Amino acid sequence: MAESPSSPIKSSIAAALRETVSPPPPPAASPAAPSAAPAGSAPSSAPPQSELCTIKLDGREVQAKKGANLLEVCLAHGVDVSYFCYHPGLSSPAVCRQCLVEVVGQPKLVPACFTPIADKMEVNTATPRVLTIRRQMLEFTLVNHPVDCPICDKAGECTLQKQYQDWDHVGSRSSIPKVHKPKMQDLGPHIVLDSERCILCTRCIRVCDEVAGQKQLTMAWRGDREQLTVAPGHQLDNPYSLNTVDVCPVGALTSKDFRFTMRAWELFTTSSVCPGCATGCNVEVHHAQGEIWRLVPRENLQVNKYWMCDEGRFAYKDVRHKRLTSARIGAGRGQPAQITSVDKAVAFAAERLERLVSSGGTIGLVYSAQTTNEALFALSQVAAKLTARGASVRAYVSGAAPRPERADNILRSADVNPNTAGAKLLAGVGAGDAKALLADLTAGKLKGLWMVGTDLPLGEQAEFEIAPLADGLELLICQAVHDSPLLRRAHVQLPAAAWAEVDGTFTNAKHMVQRLRKAVAPQGDARAHLELVTQIAKKANLAQNEKWQVSARQAFLQMVAEVASTLPPGADPAQSVAAGFAAADWGKEFLPVQLRFANSRG
């Protein structure tokens, strides 16, 4: 570690925050490149030589695509040019004037974010002239900025703070009173605006215009009285409104949900995937003190770019609330069940399962699309063992009901299950759906039912009504994250860990197998679905110490190997889910990083 330990360490953190598990479907040429490329860099596949041009960047010859954005070229080559209004996912209006650089031959400084590069261009980003102007722009921005850091939600992940400390860091020269603007304006269901803090970069306006496609925000007034506002009678209520909080370089836009709950720099970040729908937006889970405080999008250009929907951000609440935290066993048929330890419940389940197998009778296995691939793979292994023992086994894929009204062509999908593709593949070709399950229950075709995830495409009321159907079963084993009417009818009720409490993978609608990482400890006695399946299989003498029973990673490796073995070589992940599995990679393990040291925000 003699010369510079910085780059490997920092880049490993950055990679942890950006990394995708599965390589992107379309190019698939260089699987390593996309995760390592910094924000806004040129595409990884090298363009033909004719499209390249050479510029001189701070005296260094640099090659880039002709016409590329100068600011992006600078960032890709490690040249730090401060900026506020530029965002890699949005258009560049060059309003903040913070990225002014010197182009030799041009009389005035030019905004890098608005300048396409041309051959033989000579750019200087660190001459005294540029540095002075950069400092003056910051001084100008700070003239009317309130002394709010101690009470500001953005403090610690604030771009203005960062740019000041990096480029200005001299004291105030101003003695005139600051211009005051309205504070605490309610903009919509999720957002509060503090106009005094706003530095007028218009990123939020562009997020609404370009990402959500709804023109809800605009600037009003002029000069030092200019402020952000919504049109009269409207509010900021598009389904992507909370992205404005993320892109806000200061604390002007704050989330009502997160406001004043936690200081940003104290949070730890773990990369994961949103469990809200089949899109599988990559997220950072921000947690501290064993609780999740918010979800923010994590850059993945193949899936969600830099964004996620408002609903998805609240997915963490399910991890906190209405949890099943202890195991219960009982006589079924809605009779009160007794709380017991998970081990006892597992032993009870195993014993009853063995009895059922020896007595003969069809056993239903429910693969919930809300559950990780690894747990479902384990269940499919159990299914094979049961069949080998002579039991008749039926597989069903279940999950929450689709919500067509939320589908748009941006990120939100009608399928609100994160792992439908994976569940369908792992349950096998002959698997029925939830309708088939209800039909079989009604017809009394099943003697036993083992549900890995109790999610059904029914509302709570409907579920309450169908719950008595379970009374015909000799054995109902439910592994569930949340309490539900059907669960109450089960003979064995096992508490399962939620998505943020386990390691595993989800397969999204684009067949990309994406990695979940354990952010917080499971609540109460809850254990991962995979662990519960493993232990029941062990106790029931179905499988002892097989690879998938060792750890989530081992289960993943076995699953990928088995799925890949069924495929012809060179299968396209875009065409089949199995090919997506075959291309999947578990990724590295990372310790959660505290945001103040992660260098990822602000």
Place this chain on the structure above:
Amino acid sequence: MSTTTQSKTGPRKLAFGMPTPDEIAAGGIPGLSARPKLPVDLMDKLNASELEEVEDIELPTEPMQINMGPSHPATHGTVRIVLTIDGETVRDSDVQVGYLHRCFEKEAEYATYTQVFPYTDRLNYVSPLLNNVGFALAVEKLLGIGAAIPERAQYIRVIVGEISRITDHLTCLGASAMEVGGFTPFLWMIKIREWLWELLEELTGARLTHSYVRVGGVSQDLTEDFIARLRATLNRSLEPLAECEKLLVKNRIFRDRMDGVGTMSAEDAIAMGWTGPCLRSTGVPYDVRKDHPYLVYDRFEFDVPVGSVGDNYDRFAVRLEEIRQSMRILEQAMQQIPPGPVLLDEPRICMPPKNAVYNTIESMIGHFKLIVDGIKVPPGEVYSYTEGGNGELGFYIVSDGSGRPYRCHVRSPSFIITQSMSKLILGAGIADIIPTFGMINMIGGECDR
């Protein structure tokens, strides 16, 4: 009361129940007759040396393993020594450190550079300011601002550092004297130490865990009358110090446990990585302040005392003399200290003034970033070493460019010297362990970092 008291009932026993002379004369001392009688030939021997000549009484012994510590009342430091003894003689020993382990190095990886200072206070906790200074110098070396530190801050660091060295040595000498039975020197030396700590408390706000030094200087200027009070305190401490010296240097009991006990040769000491007073006791005049001057130590005149035998007494004498030399340095520093700022004027390293923090956004941000993100230290690695209370105190820091150390290792002199403990007490008597251990001066906090 040596006489019997007269009363109406005749002569009485002495107040504390001793038999009266009459009773003794009558031979009626209760219990005496019941004692077993020793062989007459042994009773005839008058003193111990004659007793040893009697071959018959050599008792058969076999090696025995016993624990000394980890919570032994006579070791100042939590350490476990597993002894194999043959009678009174130490045949083997296993010195086990780690009972005060508080993960300094790991904690430092999770704290900003400024937050590490309170941890350094707890390394060698009888001279916290020397550790403060050592760590600050390491970070400054990595930042490349060593030469820019204001001169007044450098003098203040020397002053508080030398005061700490005095308190360190006083604790070591006083406690060691107490452990071999001399309680008075302990009380007097601790009294002097307390005067000095009161002075430091007035300056830093804390009696023991000062956290006074900052990267770029010190946290605040000397109090108005600090110099005058320090001078007075030093003058006042000369007399009790001299008395302590008299009480110990010519004390037969003390000298018996010091002279020729725990002897180390200069070659072995160097081979074992000894530094500080312990190394100097063997005759090697290595002192970081002289050999690799840092801060403003090259401007002071002071001697490096060395011993000749390398035994406990030499270690004692070297420390005693170093107290005087530190006083010499203090005297010169008090004369030379210039006026001026005590903290570097660099907003990316040092905190802006509080008034500006509360009233301007610029300084508020500066304050905020320094607190939350820490001082951004350029990537690289550094080893910086100073003369601590027990020897060369080195900090090895690897920076990854973030606000906290990627790795922080401390070369703590105690840890390295303690490895020789087994060698020093091999063949010594059990009673020699305590003074030898005392003169090694293992400080648990520093040893078990």
